[in-house]
Amino acid sequence: MNINNREVEFNVNEIFPKRWSPRAMSGEDVSDENLKILFEAARWAPSSYNNQPWRFIYAKKGTEHWSKLFDLLAEPNQAWCKNAGVLVVTISRNNFEFNDKPTVTHTFDAGSAWMSLALQGSMKGLVVHGMEGFDKNKAKEVLEVPDNYSIEMMFAIGQLGKKEDLSEEMQKMELQSDRKKVSEIISEGKFVWK
Ligand SMILES: Cc1cc2nc3c(=O)[nH]c(=O)nc-3n(C[C@H](O)[C@H](O)[C@H](O)COP(=O)(O)O)c2cc1C
Numbered sequence: 791m792n793i794n795n796r797e798v799e800f801n802v803n804e805i806f807p808k809r810w811s812p813r814a815m816s817g818e819d820v821s822d823e824n825l826k827i828l829f830e831a832a833r834w835a836p837s838s839y840n841n842q843p844w845r846f847i848y849a850k851k852g853t854e855h856w857s858k859l860f861d862l863l864a865e866p867n868q869a870w871c872k873n874a875g876v877l878v879v880t881i882s883r884n885n886f887e888f889n890d891k892p893t894v895t896h897t898f899d900a901g902s903a904w905m906s907l908a909l910q911g912s913m914k915g916l917v918v919h920g921m922e923g924f925d926k927n928k929a930k931e932v933l934e935v936p937d938n939y940s941i942e943m944m945f946a947i948g949q950l951g952k953k954e955d956l957s958e959e960m961q962k963m964e965l966q967s968d969r970k971k972v973s974e975i976i977s978e979g980k981f982v983w984k
Contacts (some may be wrong), residue, residue: 793860795966809912810920810966813870814956815948819851820875824914831910837899843883844903847933862944864923870960874917874949875945879929880904881939888926900942908945917948 810874829846837843859877860868871877882900882914886893892898904920913920921944922966929941929962953964977983 796968799972805909805913809909812917812950813919813960813964814875814953816916816951817873817877818949818951820916820947824916825876827914828907828910832903832907835903835906837894837901837902838895839916841886841893841899843893843896843934844900845881845883845939846878847881848876848878862924862929863895863921867921867923870956871946873951874948876947878945878947880942880944881935882942884940886936897940897942904943904945911947915950917950918945920945936946
């Protein structure tokens with residue numbers, strides 16, 4: 791079955807193959823209401839001990855905060871993120887709040903929250919595109935993030951734009967990617983991978 795130019799093996803809900811990471815954004819604003827809805831989706835992610843270690847620092851284009859986040863991005867990401875409506879830095883708390891002991895799953899939990907947000911964004915027709923291409927040390931410094939929090943990843947949120955407005959190189963990358971087969975990522979009862 792083909793959904794969003796992707797060959798789906800099993801009859802999964804279409805929200806999963808429909809979510810993807812375009813780079814073409816129109817430069818239009820993302821409304822405060824939609825932004826809050828996306829963060830609401832993140833809020834409902836599961837986490838170890840329901841500790842909810844995820845935190846999000848965001849900047850909307852046209853505000854005094856925008857350049858602080860935009861300047862963290864690697865140049866190839868800046869090239870298309872200039873048309874985003876919002877940039878976000880995902881952060882996680884390293885220790886449980888109830889006893890301040892280290893949690894080994896804070897990064898994993900923050901990933902769940904990001905995926906919930908990305909799916910909600912996709913369901914609203916928005917672009918939500920994750921990024922590791924940014925300066926983590928600089929993010930820690932300019933955002934004054936203390937040592938008991940980790941910088942995880944950034945993402946851009948925006949309104950879908952036209953592929954033709956991207957550079958030629960990026961137009962070639964503006965495709966829905968494929969995935970490993972289900973049989974390649976599961977194994978009954980034993981470890982089988984290289
Ligand atoms: C944590 C994370 C970091 C990523 N870093 C970048 C990045 O720096 N630049 C970029 O253009 N895409 C980045 N991506 C997007 C991935 O390349 C993309 O999600 C992946 O190829 C799968 O494609 P899809 O999201 O369209 O299904 C990142 C995605 C995630 C989840």
